[in-house]
Amino acid sequence: xxxxxxxxxTRILSERFGLPTIPPRYNAAPxxxxxxxTAEDQLTKxxxxxxxxxxxRRINARIEGLEGKARGREERCAIPAxxxxxxxxxxxxxxxxxxTFPDRxxxxxxxxxxxxxxxxxxVTQAASDPVKSIHQRMPLILTExxxxxxxxxxxxxxxxxxIEIYRxxxxxxxxxxPDDPSLxxxxxxxxxx
Numbered sequence: 001x002x003x004x005x006x007x008x009x010t011r012i013l014s015e016r017f018g019l020p021t022i023p024p025r026y027n028a029a030p031x032x033x034x035x036x037x038t039a040e041d042q043l044t045k046x047x048x049x050x051x052x053x054x055x056x057r058r059i060n061a062r063i064e065g066l067e068g069k070a071r072g073r074e075e076r077c078a079i080p081a082x083x084x085x086x087x088x089x090x091x092x093x094x095x096x097x098x099x100t101f102p103d104r105x106x107x108x109x110x111x112x113x114x115x116x117x118x119x120x121x122x123v124t125q126a127a128s129d130p131v132k133s134i135h136q137r138m139p140l141i142l143t144e145x146x147x148x149x150x151x152x153x154x155x156x157x158x159x160x161x162x163i164e165i166y167r168x169x170x171x172x173x174x175x176x177x178p179d180d181p182s183l184x185x186x187x188x189x190x191x192x193x
Contacts, residue, residue: 001060002109002122002139004029004172006098006184008082009106017043026183028081029175030059036113036120037078039151047119050074050112061112061121063140063155077113077120078147079139082106083184085172086135097134098168098184101141101161108147110140125158130165 007013010022013035028034030049037043049057083100101107110123127138142149146156167187171177 001135001137002084002086002124003059004175005079005084005109005122005139006082006100007035007080007106009080009104012106013043013080019043024181025179026181027172027175027177027179030057035080036111037080037108037147037151038113039076041151043080046077046113047117048121050114050119050121051117057119058121060124060137062137063110063123063125066112066123073116074112074114076151076153077111078108078142078151079111079120079122080106081109081139084109084139085168086131086138087173088134094173096168096170096172097165099131099134099138099163099165100184102164103162107159107161108142110142110150128158128163130163134165 005028007025007028010024014022032048033045034048035043036046049059052058083098085096085098087094087096111120113120123140124137125140127136131138141159141161143159149156168184169187172183177183
């Protein structure tokens with residue numbers, strides 16, 4: 001499950017959409033209002049997590065469950081991101097890892113948008129190497145061309161971006177952790193990849 005992510009390359013977003021500087025996010029979490037790109041190629045803020053019937057939030061949607069199905073009031077969107085967090089159980093506790101894409105400062109995750117309730121969820125796929133050693137799912141990462149394809153109704157191939165994974169502080173375990181760059185610093189413990 002992809003429940004937290006970063007949006008660091010906000011300068012790129014500001015330039016693309018002709019907006020004033022957008023502050024970076026290091027702890028984008030469910031329930032927050034976050035940047036999202038609509039099918040009309042407009043940048044807007046929406047709530048991360050589509051409210052379910054039980055009042056919980058659906059933060060992820062499996063690509064396998066979307067293909068070939070009409071989703072009612074949900075439409076496609078793209079979610080600007082620079083990386084995401086996942087947790088791996090090691091011994092008796094879950095350790096946080098940051099997964100980033102060192103060749104791109106900003107990319108997009110595929111998403112679905114519930115316009116009526118102004119909320120979005122991240123579309124996930126089966127994890128590829130090296131992410132699958134930590135978690136079985138990961139966001140569907142879009143190339144620049146893939147973003148346009150996704151927004152116009154085609155399901156593109158996932159980007160084959162180079163991925164870097166390393167452990168980060170357990171401070172990210174707290175959804176209310178300060179939203180600052182310290183969250184993505186490597187810890188002194190061993191790194192992966």
